[in-house]
Amino acid sequence: MAFQTPVSLETDAQIDAKLTERFQVLEDLAKGAVKGDVKALIVAGPAGLGKSYTVEQVLEAYDPDGCKSTQIKGYARATGLMKQLYKYRNKGDIVVFDDADTIFYDDTSLNILKAATDSSSKRMISWMSEAKFEDDEGDIIPRRFEFKGTIIFITNLDFDMMIERGHKLAPHLAALVSRAHYIDLAMKTKRDYYVRIKQVVSQGMLKKAGYTKVQEQDIMEFVEKNFNILRETSLRSVLKIAALRRSNPNRFEALARITCCRNAL
Secondary structure (H helix, E strand, O other): OOOOOOOOOOOOOHHHHHHHHHHHHHHHHHHHHOOOOOOEEEOOOOOOHHHHHHHHHHOOOOOOOOOOEEEEEEEOOOOHHHHHHHHOOOOEEEEEEEHHHHHOOHHHHHHHHHHHHHOOOOOOOEEEOOOOOOOOOOOOOOOOEOOEEEEEEEEOOOOHHHOOOOOHHHHHHHHHHHHHHEEOOOOHHHHHHHHHHHHHHOEEEEEEEEOOHHHHHHHHHHHHHHHEEOOOOOOHHHHHHHHHHHHHHOHHHHHHHHHOOOOOO
């Protein structure tokens, strides 16, 4: 169940303060995960508004001796999940599941994840199927091993809403939330999205990509004017519009209205 977009009752200044705090908390929790103090972290919020980027920035600065991290995107089977958890099982290792929500819809994968995020002193993961499988070096993965690593989930699913509404996954999601630090980035309305986009742009997203101040102003003026009809209210839309501004400065608005907006005339 993805995040909904009700009407905002907050001012832009209130939204800005709220999102600044939430993303700072996310950064702090990600740093805690890197240190191994946070064993499991769930980051929930709408797509394309900086969840992954924030976590990636923290991980890029993370390079302890003998430890490693990996990012899993898209589809993952339970057997593949076991292989990754075994490979990154040591203390300090980090497994990031980014936009891999299919794992939440598989009972076997969910049970493995609940074992990996358990709050007991030893997190033991078991595979009692008769099937055997090997790691990347060709060695047989044991049927039972201790997982000492850290798991980060980055998801577009609203766990709180799904649990509250009694979704079929609610018991499993509640179990994961009980075991992990869960942060909802509090972006529920289209105005939240817009304020978040402004935050990221003001932090230098377009400048780092080589756009001038004038180009940035043109891009953001278009976004503000057409925000309610953008096909996708995300940073990806901003980058698409920016690319059109760079490649065709005289006609970028016409091009962007047709390619990036709904029901454009």
